[in-house]
Amino acid sequence: MVPDVPILLLLGLLGGVLALDGTSFGQFMLSRPLIAAGLAGIVTGSPHAGIVIGVLLEALQLAVLPVGAARYPEAAPAAVAAAGAYAGAAVDVPVALMAAVVFSMAWGRVGGTTVEWLRRTNVGIAVPGDGQRVSPGDLERMHLKALGLDFVRGAVVTITGLLVLGTLLETLGWIPFQEHWTRPALALSAAGALASSLRLFGRRRLPLFFAGAAAGLAVLWLK
């Protein structure tokens, strides 16, 4: 559901800060979906809801590589939006978890598109003209303006996502959903995405992957 205005603004602030952490400032990886969604859950007063959606988004985002000028989805604002909207709907609407995950994956693409827009805009606001000599102070102002714009972009993407998904969940809340599909389907999607990360490490490490899978079976058996 769409959160109250103070929570909406707080989540927008969180989305802006985490968008900065994604590329522009820090890169401490507070912007990972599991952390972003967990923090959003804490802000909305439903940390468990944030963690549930966060772990699914983390699994689905894990193998995305932010290399150079490549196009890639932006995870943090989408995770904050999904967790914020889901936290308000989790108790009442069974369809909410799956809808929030699907929406977040799509909204990450929208976020990625706004990153491209920002990078084009930065050419105009943060690059000295050809042959133009600038003082360090002028250059610092250009750089900080670009940083500020990225923060605003992240906040706007987050708040817009919250409004869109919140409204969508309110609409879906009227429809009785086939609930029993949700959890297994999400679990299998997450498992497949986690297994796909083996590609990053090289298929020659398949024996280690199997050893990990065996350890996982042992943990499940012990639980």
Place this chain on the structure above:
Amino acid sequence: MLLRSFAVQGSWNYRTLIGTGMAFVLAPALRHVHAGDAERLRAAVARHAELFNAHPYLATVAAGAIARLEAEGAPPELVGRFKNALRGSLGSMGDRLVWLTWRPACALLMVALLLGGAPWGVAVAAFLVSYNALHLWMRVWGLNAGLRDGLQVARALREAPFERLGDWAGSAGAFLAGLAAVLAVGWGETPGLPYTALGAAALAAGVLLGPRVRIVAGIGLAALLIAGVVLASNS
């Protein structure tokens, strides 16, 4: 310069990439070196705002080395050639180590801990500490190596343990990928052979399809969502 390096990608753009960011990092050193000569200072800032790219954590290597060259009064052409020679290797070394192995391995550790039953705070702390231990070390080591070695910094890069670290993280990551994937199947909480078989198929699909499985999963989930809504509406 170290603190400024955290914002080196703050003005990422499609013309000079992180050029403005590199000049932002170098600004304190340039002010110091060219104190009292405003015109030379402005020229130096403009030169260092030109096209540059590197992995953000290893950009400090270039920043340290360039600051040293500027302090030694090296000709601008030499500094320019040095930057061009360095930027490719700083990008590929950092991408291979950090994005390709270290970050996914640390993230898999976080997911495996959480799915294994650890509290969210413990899983997140394990990720942040393990990931940022390397991150912060790379920034500090890079700046020190650049300042110390200047033009000879390539030797320090060759001798750095990046390849060994990447190899180790790759092995740990492969193990954790298997562990986390099986725990994710368990999270589905659906007993029975058909679900177990689907779980094995999901793992096989992930291994065989690689990152493309994400698109398949997204389309599949969206289709299930629509099917669920349609069936529920008709029932």
